[in-house]
Amino acid sequence: MSTPIDAGQLPETITSYLAAHQARDLEPALGHYFEDAVAVDDGHTYRGKREIRDWLARSSGEYTYMMELIAAERVNGDQYVTVHHLEGDFPGGVVDLRFRFTLRANQIAELIIEP
Template structure:
């Protein structure tokens, strides 16, 4: 999917829109999180695709209260100026209890155009 090898970077070097999304998502702030996406963005999470602002907002609202968990950003990578990966460690009352997830971001016009969340 990407032409370049990921390069490790610090979480502080992630673009502002990614940091804003990660912060809002961690706080279950769906209203702020949805503003980080383009109108026609796509999110792939848990095998499901959510496309467009309304579908993404619904996904954010549904996932917000689903499980009690903690989230810690454990790594960041830059592929190029439009592609980034953030790795987060989740621990909580969901099946399995702990997981490291990679959030693969594609940016367009300083917003998130595509987000794929995967182990």
């Protein structure tokens, strides 16, 4: 069961990652992941920092969009969900995406992005 929280209650790791992700600042974003982290986006799974770096680099240049944090939830001690409203030049132009974070030792062990 998840509990809605204020964005200010998110762990620093998540807020810093989201800021770097939104700014398309690759190295600071990547620095929040464990070496063996897993990221899932658009039906693709990326394992380890090398694959995650390639995914972040590719996705940051593919489309132009604005991203706004509209909700946050704490699922349990190490899992959080953030919901983002995106508008841009990607197919469909508008979408709300859930970023499901699993943290380990204050770094991202897993990130799943889904509608």
